Amino acid sequence: MLSYEDARALVFEHVKPLEKEQRHLIESQGLALSEDIVAPYGMPLFDNSAVDGYAVQAADLTAASRENPVCLEKLGYISAGDSGKDPLGSGQCVQIATGAPLPAGADTIVMKEDIKLEESLVCFFQSIPKTENVRYQGEDIPEGRTVIPVGTVIGPAQMAVLATFGFSRVPVRRVPKISIVSTGSELVDVDENPQSGQIRESNRYMLAGMVKQESCELVKMTMVPDIPKILKHEFEDALQADVVLISGGMSVGERDYAKPILKEMGVEEIFWKIKFKPGKPLFFGKRGKTLVFGLPGNPASSYVLFEEFVRPAMRQLMGRRILEADMVKARLDESISKTYKRLHFMRGQLHQQNGEYRVRPLNFQGSHSIGSLVESNALIRVEANSPVLPKGCQVSVRPLLNEIG
Ligand code: AMP
Numbered sequence: 001m002l003s004y005e006d007a008r009a010l011v012f013e014h015v016k017p018l019e020k021e022q023r024h025l026i027e028s029q030g031l032a033l034s035e036d037i038v039a040p041y042g043m044p045l046f047d048n049s050a051v052d053g054y055a056v057q058a059a060d061l062t063a064a065s066r067e068n069p070v071c072l073e074k075l076g077y078i079s080a081g082d083s084g085k086d087p088l089g090s091g092q093c094v095q096i097a098t099g100a101p102l103p104a105g106a107d108t109i110v111m112k113e114d115i116k117l118e119e120s121l122v123c124f125f126q127s128i129p130k131t132e133n134v135r136y137q138g139e140d141i142p143e144g145r146t147v148i149p150v151g152t153v154i155g156p157a158q159m160a161v162l163a164t165f166g167f168s169r170v171p172v173r174r175v176p177k178i179s180i181v182s183t184g185s186e187l188v189d190v191d192e193n194p195q196s197g198q199i200r201e202s203n204r205y206m207l208a209g210m211v212k213q214e215s216c217e218l219v220k221m222t223m224v225p226d227i228p229k230i231l232k233h234e235f236e237d238a239l240q241a242d243v244v245l246i247s248g249g250m251s252v253g254e255r256d257y258a259k260p261i262l263k264e265m266g267v268e269e270i271f272w273k274i275k276f277k278p279g280k281p282l283f284f285g286k287r288g289k290t291l292v293f294g295l296p297g298n299p300a301s302s303y304v305l306f307e308e309f310v311r312p313a314m315r316q317l318m319g320r321r322i323l324e325a326d327m328v329k330a331r332l333d334e335s336i337s338k339t340y341k342r343l344h345f346m347r348g349q350l351h352q353q354n355g356e357y358r359v360r361p362l363n364f365q366g367s368h369s370i371g372s373l374v375e376s377n378a379l380i381r382v383e384a385n386s387p388v389l390p391k392g393c394q395v396s397v398r399p400l401l402n403e404i405g
C-alpha cells in the first residue's frame, strides 16, 4: 500500500495547471495570477502632498518661531486632480490638498493646522525640514518591481494593485470545473425524512463548500443509489468536468461498485488505498485530462482526504503558488496514547496560549463523525507505529479553514 507521501507525490505529478485566460478585474478574486505583475511605472505616479497644507521652500522658514513668525505670499490653491504646473519661488507658498501635485520650486509641506492666515499672507511658526509631508514618485512601488508574483491568489490587496496599474483584465488561469457524485442507496436528500436505515446525504454539501472555498466551478452535484446502471450514467456525465469527486462505494463492500465501474469506463487507476487514517480506500485515477478522486463515504474521511489531497490538487490546477497551509508546531494539551500502523491525521483544536500554539486532539475520532467536523480546526500528524505522545510534546499540525466554538 502507498504511503501518504508517495500518494501525494503521485497526485502532484499528474496535476498540470490549466490554461491561461484573462478575467475582468472584479471577477478575478480567488483566482491565481498566470504571470508576474511587474510595475510598468513607479507609484506614486507623481510627487504629491500627503496632507492638506501649504507647499513652501524649507529655506524660507529656517528662522521661523512662535515669537518671530515668517509670513509668505499665498499664490492660490492646488486641488487633488489639478495639474499643478505653476512654479513657486522664494517668499511664496501655495495651499495644497492631499494628493495634489507638488508644485515645482516647493520642497516641503506645512500642515494646515500649523499656520495662521493674515489677510493675503500665510504665517508659519516653526522651521520644517525638506521633504516633509511629500509623497515622492516611485517611493511606494519602484518601476520594474515584481509587485505580485505568478501563482498568487487574487484578493482585495492584489485587486488594489491591479487596478492601480490599469489591469481591467487580469491574466489568470482557468479554474477547474468540478463535479460531485455521492453514491449510496441509504442516502436521502436534505429535505427528506430518513426512513428506517436511511441517512441524510451530507458529503455533497461539505465537498461543494470546500470546492467553493477554492473559487472552483461546481458543474454537477448529484446523489445516486448503488445501482450500476445509474452509477454509470451519472459518472459519464461527471467525467466531462476537470475533476470528479466521488463519495462512497470505494471500499470492499458487496455494493461498492464505484471503482470497478470507473475502470470499466476507461478511468485509469493511479492508486487505490493508502497507508493513512482516516480514509484508507482513497482512489485516484485519470481519464484523458479528467482527474478522479474516489473518496470514502465516511464524512470525516472525505473531509480529511479533501484537505490533504484534493485541495492541494485543485490549487495546482489553478496554478497557485501556495498549495496548502503550512504545518505548524504545537504542544499537545493532552497525551495521545492510541496510535496505529498507519499514519493518522487526527482532528484537533488548535489555539494559542502565551504566544505558542497548543493543540487538543478530539476524544472522538470516528471516521463517521460528523460532530468532529465542527469541533476541529486542525489536523494533528501522528506517525505510523508512533510511541505514546505525552502531554506537552511537540507535534506537527495542519491548520484548517474552520471556525469552531
Ligand atoms: P461507503 O464508503 O459507501 O462504504 O460509506 C461509508 C459510510 O459513510 C457509511 O456509513 C455510509 O452510510 C456513509 N456515507 C456514505 N456516503 C455518504 C454521504 N454522501 N453523506 C453522508 N454519509 C455517507
Ligand code: MG
Binding pocket: 183, 184, 185, 248, 249, 297
Ligand atoms: Mg456506500
